[in-house]
Amino acid sequence: MIKINSLSKLFHTKSNLISAVDDLSLEIEKGEIFGVIGYSGAGKSTFIRLINRLENPTSGQVVIDGEDITSLSKNKLRLSRQNIGMIFQHFNLLWSRTVRENIAFPLEIAGISKQERMARVDELIGLVGLSGREDAYPSELSGGQKQRVGIARALANDPKVLLCDEATSALDPETTDSILKLLIDINEKLGLTIILITHEMHVIRKICHRVAVMEAGKVVEQGDVLDVFSHPIMPVTKKFVEQVMGDNNQEDSLEWLTTGYKNGDIIKLHFVGETTSQALISQVAKQFDVDINILQGKITQTQKGAYGSLIVHIDGVSDEKESALAYIKSAPVEVEVVHHAN
């Protein structure tokens, strides 16, 4: 759907040359939510602005649905941009227009008749959950409501792609979640491809299917969100994963955990993309005559299922315990026996 071929952007400043995006290549599938994460200054904003050519590339190509955006004439580019929605960290609404008029603006640009505009705007207001606020001015709205207007406006011309530049970074956690839910909702309802950039890993975790990690203008790691979460390779990626999973360096605490138990086994269960982690524990407790104790754990939900680990203590008569273990091992989790008492 979107192909990015060795895209580069150099900025010439008075004193030096900044390589904001450096020979970057990516492929983004139709209908997916693709996240790009990186620290401030990594080049994320420049990258997303290259996609609709708010910034012209120094070299490389952006191809959307077979159309080479980078080689379009000014006029063709304007038409193509009507098929690419964009939302911003600071919403960028026109304060002189009401909610309704803001959402109608891209329709005016596309030359849609007034009657059709009104009908479409009403539809969009319903879609983003702003019914009743049509005639408010942006200054009368909360941050979350402003971003909803931004989203409605971006969707007005039925785009193929939605670009989100730190769309939730100016919002509080609850509002962030509601906006992310809305994005998932429109992704599913409309089959819209979403490219989202952020410096917050929890945003990636909550809504992205795939993720690319950016550092110094380059993609240093990419893949399915679950894979990247469970097997981060680069140091930056590991740091971002720690943002949501906490520090995984638990050697000491493991030893500390095991000292109290004279009997039974201590095992560590790794869940990756497993949505029934809780069910597994209760099944074991029901079906086998064992005591099962959760000692420590952290499980996080991603768009592609749960990811995390649990450390549990299992005790019981030898046979029962062994069959319980066998049962657990047959389930789609990775099992690691941490400590085998007697």
Place this chain on the structure above:
Amino acid sequence: MLIELFPNVVISELWQATLETFYMTIIALIGTFILGILLGLLLYLTSRGGIWENKVLNLIIASTVNIFRAIPFIILILLLFPFTDFLIGTIRGSNAALPALIIGSAPFYGRLVEIALREVDKGVIEAAKAMGAKTSTIVLRVLIPESMPALVSGITVTAIALIGYTAVAGVIGAGGLGDFAYYYGFQRRASDVVFVCTVLIVIIVFIFQFIGDTITNKLDKR
């Protein structure tokens, strides 16, 4: 009682002069508004990072604006005599004052317009570009509406300067309260006429200020 206090004031003539002041101010204001917006837009669009970024053009417009702003109004009137004569066919009367009034205040207003446009959120302009807006759409539907309160408060400031200029233009027989005060008041040593004219001019200034402030507040939805 009023007649005793102001023995030299002829109401009908005073009224005539007041109307002339209004006439000159309003027509010049319309001209200033249009010319000033054009100048301000050109200054803004051709500046660094602007949509029509153009160093040379920007320098030419900026210099012209600065030169006209530097010329004292009374001298500008004299300098413009040939131009006025050519355009209006006379150098006396209210209409003859208009070219000088407009040329004298449009560069000042143009600068205010430029400042107002700079205050427009860059993000909003970028959002419009991302929607595929043409430059004309950005100017007419983003830049001007978003800067409207500042454009109106700028034209209010300019209007007040203009009222002052119309009084100065009285020296060349432009009519209006300045002219009236000078010929019927000062030259005939009728200080009551000068006084009444002054009060009327102050009232006119207040009226313009009030209207401008009211419109600015109404427009500002920030």
